[in-house]
Amino acid sequence: MNKFHEIFRDLKQRIEQREYPAGSLLPSELNLAQMYSVSRETIRKALRLLLESGYIQKQQGKGSIVLDIQRLQFPVSGLTSFKELQDGQQINSETIVLQNKVETIPRYLAERFHIPEDQQVISLVRLRKISGEVIILDKDYLLRDIVESVPTDAAEISLYDYLEQERQLNIAYAKKEFVVEPITEEDKHYMNLKNDTHVVVVKSEVYLEDTRLFQYTESRHRLDRFKFVEFARRKHSL
């Protein structure tokens, strides 16, 4: 729909299909502007998206160098749902909804977020299986002021699809925290933990476009199957 977004997608695809191979230079901004019949600033917006997602590296005076996506493959970071992760890779996965009920918010969360102690939340507990093994235990709390209820089959397929498309919620940003914690009885009960004593826990606070908190999640991962990949750029002196 937006010009710069279309150009981004087009260039991205051409890079992925090796039409612009790794190590080569993209056409200059001026050339691209002529090729797509847009202004240079519009090209620059598209290139910025490519830069941020790790497809190119720019050099003043030289040009835009295409990076090696083979090498930098699967950078999986940011605010991405389990479903989207699986779609990106071809992995056979399965979600089992253990719990989907309304309750009052746990006290430690009410305190942490300065929310009334009688706040109602939807409490979801889900198991994530990959190749038949239970790898992840997800515990979600959704504020009931914002979502009244979630159909269990939506929780099974993709919660974010449902919230964004059916409920028209605009998920905007999140604070994520990665820590390692000793296992609980619940972990031991639901996951195939062998002799593990710890799990990796990813705690996320998710906010809407209007800055309202609407979700808190603890995603508990089996140690030996946890992997998080990130593409990072150096920010020179903010």
Place this chain on the structure above:
Amino acid sequence: MNKFHEIFRDLKQRIEQREYPAGSLLPSELNLAQMYSVSRETIRKALRLLLESGYIQKQQGKGSIVLDIQRLQFPVSGLTSFKELQDGQQINSETIVLQNKVETIPRYLAERFHIPEDQQVISLVRLRKISGEVIILDKDYLLRDIVESVPTDAAEISLYDYLEQERQLNIAYAKKEFVVEPITEEDKHYMNLKNDTHVVVVKSEVYLEDTRLFQYTESRHRLDRFKFVEFARRKHSL
């Protein structure tokens, strides 16, 4: 030096000092343009930096909402050195250089990066102490084609300061991978591991502006002291 960067730093500071308190709106882009005597596009570049670093949330038709930095404090992610992390928080820390020598590249790295097997590297091993305890074991390999040698006191204080300022190297981006691995004899020997069986390992491939690989690092963290915080934005349909 750049106008938009100066404006970013100014607005950032005013937000941190609660001149623009959390939940309030910044002046409109048109107003800001007049206040700083610049064009609106320049203001928009500054606001984009604020948006990306989690200081504001924009809403079309409404304005730029200041976010609660108390709540979203210490988002520590991206490509940041140990020194910079410590500077951001007031923690007493110490670095001990265990090794600083030239050797041929380990075979698994030569294969992984398609580098000649006789490539020379600088091999650094460093311990990171926080409050007197050894928390992190850092193993660095720097390609000798790019840096000939590193003074041990530079490795002790800040490697990145030295590389960027003394050596004029432009560090641009990295691929980072977070996994959990069983401990090695080396881990056991140097860190106070108690009964831990695993460590968190952050593996980083660091690249220069001209896209040359120049550093590979394994940062091995004690489980109970590992914490990684990230501010993430939802990317709607790339």
Place this chain on the structure above:
DNA sequence: GAGTGGTCTAGACCACATT
């Protein structure tokens, strides 16, 4: 010197939220 990306401008029109 020619070509590249980086910054900045002044203006236009659109989409959205509020009154």
Place this chain on the structure above:
DNA sequence: ATGTGGTCTAGACCACTCA
């Protein structure tokens, strides 16, 4: 209807790289 941010333009000048 007004004001907000989102997109796009055409042009200017600067900083940098490379032949």
